Amino acid sequence: MIKVSVIGAKGRMGGNVVNAVTQADDTELALALDAGDDLTQVNPDNTDVAVEFTVPSVSLDNVLALIGQGVDVVVGTTGWTDEKLDQVRAALAAAPRKDQAVFIAPNFAISAVLADYFAGLAARYFESAEVVELHHPNKVDAPSGTAIHTAHTIADARRAAGLGPMPDATETDGGSRGQVIDGVHVHAVRLRGLNAHEEVLLGNAGEQLTIRADSFDRGSFMPGVLLAVRSVSAHPGLTIGLDKFLDL
Amino acid sequence: MIKVSVIGAKGRMGGNVVNAVTQADDTELALALDAGDDLTQVNPDNTDVAVEFTVPSVSLDNVLALIGQGVDVVVGTTGWTDEKLDQVRAALAAAPRKDQAVFIAPNFAISAVLADYFAGLAARYFESAEVVELHHPNKVDAPSGTAIHTAHTIADARRAAGLGPMPDATETDGGSRGQVIDGVHVHAVRLRGLNAHEEVLLGNAGEQLTIRADSFDRGSFMPGVLLAVRSVSAHPGLTIGLDKFLDL
Amino acid sequence: MIKVSVIGAKGRMGGNVVNAVTQADDTELALALDAGDDLTQVNPDNTDVAVEFTVPSVSLDNVLALIGQGVDVVVGTTGWTDEKLDQVRAALAAAPRKDQAVFIAPNFAISAVLADYFAGLAARYFESAEVVELHHPNKVDAPSGTAIHTAHTIADARRAAGLGPMPDATETDGGSRGQVIDGVHVHAVRLRGLNAHEEVLLGNAGEQLTIRADSFDRGSFMPGVLLAVRSVSAHPGLTIGLDKFLDL
Amino acid sequence: MIKVSVIGAKGRMGGNVVNAVTQADDTELALALDAGDDLTQVNPDNTDVAVEFTVPSVSLDNVLALIGQGVDVVVGTTGWTDEKLDQVRAALAAAPRKDQAVFIAPNFAISAVLADYFAGLAARYFESAEVVELHHPNKVDAPSGTAIHTAHTIADARRAAGLGPMPDATETDGGSRGQVIDGVHVHAVRLRGLNAHEEVLLGNAGEQLTIRADSFDRGSFMPGVLLAVRSVSAHPGLTIGLDKFLDL
Numbered sequence A, B, C, D: 001m002i003k004v005s006v007i008g009a010k011g012r013m014g015g016n017v018v019n020a021v022t023q024a025d026d027t028e029l030a031l032a033l034d035a036g037d038d039l040t041q042v043n044p045d046n047t048d049v050a051v052e053f054t055v056p057s058v059s060l061d062n063v064l065a066l067i068g069q070g071v072d073v074v075v076g077t078t079g080w081t082d083e084k085l086d087q088v089r090a091a092l093a094a095a096p097r098k099d100q101a102v103f104i105a106p107n108f109a110i111s112a113v114l115a116d117y118f119a120g121l122a123a124r125y126f127e128s129a130e131v132v133e134l135h136h137p138n139k140v141d142a143p144s145g146t147a148i149h150t151a152h153t154i155a156d157a158r159r160a161a162g163l164g165p166m167p168d169a170t171e172t173d174g175g176s177r178g179q180v181i182d183g184v185h186v187h188a189v190r191l192r193g194l195n196a197h198e199e200v201l202l203g204n205a206g207e208q209l210t211i212r213a214d215s216f217d218r219g220s221f222m223p224g225v226l227l228a229v230r231s232v233s234a235h236p237g238l239t240i241g242l243d244k245f246l247d248l
Helices: A012-023 A056-069 A082-094 A110-125 A145-160 A218-234 B012-023 B056-068 B082-094 B110-125 B145-160 B218-234 C012-023 C056-069 C082-094 C110-125 C145-160 C218-234 D012-023 D056-069 D082-094 D110-125 D145-160 D218-234
Strands: A002-007 A027-033 A049-052 A072-075 A101-104 A128-135 A179-181 A184-190 A196-204 A207-215 A237-240 B002-007 B027-033 B049-052 B072-075 B101-104 B128-135 B179-181 B184-190 B196-204 B207-215 B237-240 C002-007 C027-033 C049-052 C072-075 C101-104 C128-135 C179-181 C184-190 C196-204 C207-215 C237-240 D002-007 D027-033 D049-052 D072-075 D101-104 D128-135 D179-181 D184-190 D196-204 D207-215 D237-240
Touching (some): A002 A218, A012 A049, A049 A218, A056 A072, A056 A082, A072 A218, A082 A101, A082 A237, A101 A218, A110 A128, A110 A145, A110 A207, A110 D110, A110 D196, A110 D207, A128 B184, A145 A179, A145 A184, A145 A196, A184 B128, A184 B184, A196 D110, A207 D110, B002 B012, B002 B218, B012 B027, B012 B049, B012 B218, B027 B218, B056 B082, B072 B218, B082 B101, B082 B237, B110 B128, B110 B145, B110 B196, B110 B218, B110 C110, B110 C207, B128 B145, B145 B179, B145 B184, B145 B196, B196 C110, B207 C110, C002 C012, C002 C218, C012 C027, C012 C049, C012 C218, C027 C218, C049 C218, C072 C218, C082 C101, C082 C237, C101 C218, C110 C128, C110 C145, C110 C196, C110 C207, C110 C218, C128 C145, C128 D184, C145 C179, C145 C184, C145 C196, C184 D128, C184 D184, D002 D012, D002 D218, D012 D027, D012 D218, D049 D056, D049 D218, D056 D072, D056 D082, D082 D101, D082 D237, D110 D128, D110 D145, D110 D196, D110 D218, D145 D179, D145 D184, D145 D196
Parallel strands (some): A002 A027, A002 A049, A049 A072, A072 A101, A128 A184, B002 B049, B049 B072, B072 B101, B101 B237, B128 B184, C002 C027, C002 C049, C072 C101, C128 C184, D002 D027, D002 D049, D072 D101, D101 D237
Antiparallel strands (some): A179 A184, A196 A207, A207 D207, B128 B196, B179 B184, B196 B207, B207 C207, C128 C196, C196 C207, D128 D196, D179 D184, D196 D207
């Protein structure tokens, strides 16, 4: 059994993590802490892995404190800059235990991580590729960070394979062709009822490959969080991105 | 058996019509004419319905000549203006046979016509609606005429039902949200391998309705052409739009 | 403001109705009752419409009691037999108020109701039609009642149009072609993460029409429940099926 | 320029290969042969790669003859048994040129090959996985060979990861749940207008990953045939399956 403490346990994501850790066969909940609680309660005696889902303004301090406590950390909070990441690396280098591990992921949905990865593998074999992302209408940014990432993944793969621009004879358009990111057209749909979805369309003469990831609710992140909890301790140092823990 | 003459029989669409008319159980090919052929060969003795698939520059003259010959006409050529349509109406009013009929359709794909019609019926019951059209990359205009039509269909239905603007919290966007036509976001994908496709997405809290029409090739228009051939003579005067011949 | 009392207010569906009625602009919550509560509290002074979401074993008695109280009723509980429906009709005929109304629906998801209706309109225009339903893996029956209904809707439309059997050259199959209901192939997918989804596929030479309804969660029924609450009092007597309240 | 001879050049697939080879920038057509033509015309002076698209009854003899002529061979004809493959291996072992190469593929559609491969990579990370294949109604076998292959790919991946059976509470079903192949439910749709399509659905709590390959027409195989033509000579011996030539 992996003993897991949750930091930010009263938040929406943290609450889901508490449930997921409690229900999984190979994990058990150690401590459930939230703002105001003393992180020095977390230590190797009661905790194998701490899961940190709080807010960007406090996450770095939490992670540094948890490293100081000698536990491995899985971080779901966003807002990580290169500077902050360097501070985590420095703290790990200075930690007494040499195999201590921290894992940070921008997206814990396995389907989304795989869709991005598969798009990168497939892109070099298709003349055309476009990205359509679909989200709930309360989202303030468009397109999604995931879609931007996928566009770059596709563009990188095409460049590496020596592919030129995609075919497109469009002469007249008032904006319907979407946003061009690194040469890849990206379209954003906002629809009541949806949560977070991404579709990658790839086409050759006579054929199409479609890769679609649907995240229906917050629970969609839990398989990814559990995967990270199970994997983090085998990867000393700082690891970024759930694809690093997938056997691909 | 309905006797059908095809005008523009050597063109790509006309050739498909010749095949479709020959193969259907209840139609037979009368004359197959093309540029340079004498339209006065077409008359009520040999022809019940003439199908005209040529080019915009000659289509009006052909249709007027065929009305003069006393046969009903199904027109697939595009480029009809209000002025041209008025000339057709005038010719029909002056025709010796009072029940003579002409039918003109911008789109003969039954699936596309139904998708547009269903979008109009459904739109008033959903908070959100967007249109995604997908075509081959040789298309020069974006979005497609069909998608523009569907956007207006949705907007009309929402206005008639007293619905306000759709929910959309987007603050930052570089163009990914597509083109707004009559208040409806329209997205155009261009992908090698595709032909002509349209998807209408409608959303409420917790639910989505998707209506998609795929036209894989030119053959997709033949069921609609045959439907028009079978229906035109029962609709004297000028009829525009295949939905008029569908029992909806 | 429509005054709405909820019977079964502590159930999962009833709780959602309480929230929906409270949040909508044109409805307000009157009484929230559950098992053990006295239904004679509900009367025309405090209630315009009672919404009954309980269990099949008590629903008929509840509806008869509410008719006796002189309020209109929207019923979401399932398990209605012809015999039970006749008892409701008899109670309505004997009610002192002649325009009293009861509405019963097997499915309140507007997208599902529209998909079924559109399938019926479209079916006569296509050579082929099949139904794919997709649900969470805890569902004990396959295919879904909605899919069975849609298969009959398609079959009825084909019969009315004089269409024969669909083309199908299959000679060898170990069960992959699914269940044939009234001549229509129905396929049932069970997948963790899904809720309740139905896809109707219609095909002609060169073209396809796809109609898909997704119900992502219980909230998907609330727009339909609110529509019924707003519509029921204008339809005296017993009305069955949400399509009766849609302007199609 | 790769000099390519086509065996079966008058067949439907062979004719497409002649066109594809003629149009590609890095290949040129050497000989176009069909039934009755003398294969000894094909030799290393005029041909780098021979593409064989004939019928199962003559394909083995053709391939053995072409090996004898000292050219590399890409084979698209189906019907290969282990015994036939052994004869090809033996011929290659006895060939004077030690780096002679033969490539045989059951499916040249890159999208289908990638879909199968991605299904295998993803399967271990999802609780549920099902396969839906969709084809034209003239197909006599169901499900498709590709779908059967994908079901085994998924099952193998799940076994390797130690996953147990998928969740499925179905108690009553008249066949709608499809055919179970190696523990994976496979569904086959037959619809006029379709060609060859496969969809792999993978689900976890709250999320879904969908991988779909569409082959719209025979042209969909040409990018795969060209890839094989370009790759075969760098892979001495017998290679089976287009995934071997993809850089994954």
